[in-house]
Each structure stands twice: as structure tokens, then as C-alpha cells.
Amino acid sequence: MPETEYPKPSVTTDIVIFTIRDEQLQVLLIERGMPPFEGDWALPGGFVDLSEDLTTGALRELEEETGVRDVYLEQLYTFGNPDRDPRGRVITVAFFALIPSERIELKASTDARDARWFAIDNVPALAFDHRAILDKARARLVAKLNYSTVAFQLLPERFTLSDLQKIYETIRGEPMDKRNFRKWVQSLNVVEETAERRSAGRQRPAMLYRMKNPGEVVIVR
Amino acid sequence: MPETEYPKPSVTTDIVIFTIRDEQLQVLLIERGMPPFEGDWALPGGFVDLSEDLTTGALRELEEETGVRDVYLEQLYTFGNPDRDPRGRVITVAFFALIPSERIELKASTDARDARWFAIDNVPALAFDHRAILDKARARLVAKLNYSTVAFQLLPERFTLSDLQKIYETIRGEPMDKRNFRKWVQSLNVVEETAERRSAGRQRPAMLYRMKNPGEVVIVR
């Protein structure tokens, strides 16, 4: 049976792009400029190019929307409910991405549509099943905090240990013990001191660190 | 932009079906009856029906191949390398399933093609990128042993704690301490004693247990 015997679904990729802004976990949404769900907010995404790997396509979308390259991107889940899209059968391969706060100024530069960051707890109603996708991405992120260094991908190149702790507290929504956190980070052996310190206002300046292997995410425990 | 502007890939589901037979972790493979890769072994799977959810489709495939229903099924990963299929662009949503050893007699009853169980360490060369899919499924299974009760899905309805331990040892490929294992299982609070014991040969009979909630997989630790 040749493949052409089978009707084909459309296939898209959608990306949940997280960052930390204003001490909040935020997500990038696009205002839809056409039906269905015209005027609603949605996750950035698009149809897969037939010559392109899924991950490559997602990276391309990501760069189109945010202007950034070389960010953390992970396949999340594939959503294929037959009536998730009123236009017909559309299967979407969802990804999630983490962008360091420093690199988000370039957002939506190449695209005419309205794109905005929303605090995760203040997201409007979303098109399609994008709320379910977002929820799943958030759950995955929270779960991974416990056993990997993914969250380090939200850091700028130079950072203090307090910066890093604040990221964890922001995503978890609860404070952590400073001494235990610092001991844990040091034990991972993935960051190193730089020669610099950061003076931010009228307080003791903090040591700046950098990652030993910036793109690397390690599984721990 | 209507969806019809975009060329569509074909979409399939493939399933890595695991069981324990002869104290080995085994996987069900199908001999391909047509090109490409005619005569090679491959994972069971098929094109997605446009009216069917991905998981539902995978369950249908699973029942067609093995005759079993109500088994553990989990979406694994979506493979979309543009040249993974010589016929053109075919994206596959891969699943993995766990079937209790007792229920596998019915295998391949409804399908004319040759279907066989292979020990995981004795799998022949596979069609397409199915070797990569299989490897990923196995890695996922091994990882989940540590923090969930998935492996309990390989048990018959009544089982001894030694049966369960043997499953863990078979998948991990290394022995475990009997007392610690039993303490761990008891602490999970997901199994209960039955009134029966099993006498198997010339040794002390073992207490038979059952799961409190047979289909349930809990995340632990």
C-alpha cells in the first residue's frame, strides 16, 4: 500500500518559549491575525517544512519570532486530537524553549504580528488547545528543576548565585534556603567564578559566575 | 493562509511493545511484507486514521497486533527526520507499551504478517530508524523504573514479590537486594496481599499479591 492511499493530516510545530522577566516566569504569545481564533492569543508556531527536521523547524520558528539562536529547545509532546483545529486534522509537535532574560529585547523583530510576553499566571484564553500545551510545558519545566540543570539556561552569561536562586524561586513559587542552594550548585561542578564582582546598589557586591559549558544541561541526582 | 497551501507529510504511529518472557525483556516485531525494507523486521505501526486520536490509533494498532486491550501505553517521542523513510516525508509518533506476560499468547492473531517476540539484546537489524526508536523506548523504561511503578504493568493479576523483583532485575540486568526491594514495595502502598499462596515446586509457597489499582502508575520519590 503506497503512502498516497492515506489521507494526510497537516503537521505544525508550536513552541512554548519561556523567559524570566520582572522576576516572573513569562511566556511569549502571538496575536492571531487570521481565522480561526482571529484576534486570540496563541503559541508561536507554523506548518512543518517538508525538507526540514522537526527540531530544525522549531528552531527556525523560534528565531523568526525572537531573533535568538542557540537556545535550549526540547521536544515536549505531540498533540493530535482530531478536533483540536476547526480547519481539519492538524497534528502539532510541541516544543519548549528557554531564553535568557538578557536576550529578549530582539523579540518579534522580523514578524509583523503582535507578539507579547505574558506572566505565566496572567495568560489570556488561548487559541486551539494551546492552554493544555502550555500547562504541560510548565509541568515539565517544574519537574526538571529537580533533576537537571535546565533552569541554568535562563541565565545571562555572567550571573550571581542569587540570580540563579531567584530563578528557581520564581518558577517554583516558593523560597529556598540560601546556604543549601549554594552548596547544591557548587556540588554540581558546572559553574565557575569569574574575576569580577557586581555592585548593585548599596550592598555588598556579589561574585559573578559563568557556566563551564554554557549550552550543556546535565541530569543530576 | 489555508492549510491546503502547505504540502503535508504522512504521519504514522509506531509502538515499542515490551513484555517479559523467559526471564528476558522482549519486544514485538513485525516482518515487513512490502517495500521499502521488505523482509526486514520493524516495529508494529501504521498510518494515522484522520478521525482518530493518536493514542486511540496506537491502542487500535496494539490490539490488532496482540489482541490485548487496556494495557499501559505512553507517548514516547516524535521522529521526523526528513529522510527517515525513502518513500518521502513520513513523521512517526512513537509510543511504548507494556504487556503482562500472561496475556501474550494471543499475539498477532488478527494479522497475516509474521510477528515475533525478540529478546531485547537479540534484535535483528530494523527497518527505517526503528533501532533509534527502540533504544529510546528502552532508555525511557529503565529511567522510569527509578521513580515510578510502570514496571508493575508487566505483572499478571496475581503475583509474588519475587516475580516483581525478577522483572526489575531482568530490565536492569543486575541483581537487587531482596529485603530492601520488599521494604520499598511495601512502602509504596500500591499492592495488597491476597488470601492465596503459590506453591511452585519443592519450596516454601509465596504469598500472592495484587495491585490495589491495577491500571495505575504512580510517580514516587
Place this chain on the structure above:
DNA sequence: TCTTTTAGTGTTATTCATACGCTAAATGAG
């Protein structure tokens, strides 16, 4: 110089994971 603010550091208690050896109950052999 004094107040405010964040940075930075060790020790103890608790919890969890690991290591380890003997008795019990059945069967089959002699």
C-alpha cells in the same frame, strides 16, 4: 558614622538508601 541591604559561610539533626545472614515451609530423593 550609622543604617540599610544583600553576600557569603558551617554545623547539627533527620531522613533515606544500602549492606548484610538466618530461619521457615514446602517438595523430592533416598
Place this chain on the structure above:
DNA sequence: CTCATTTAGCGTATGAATAACACTAAAAGA
């Protein structure tokens, strides 16, 4: 019938990882 063999079933002690907890240091601004 008793003895040997085989698997079932159980508790404690040690080490490792995690969690709780409070003060001093350095800078800036008043």
C-alpha cells in the same frame, strides 16, 4: 520418614544525602 534442596520471608546497623538554622561582611546612602 528424614534429609537435602530450594525459594520465602524478615530486622538492624551504617553511611549518605537532605533539611534546618543565624550570624558576619561589604558596600552605598543618609
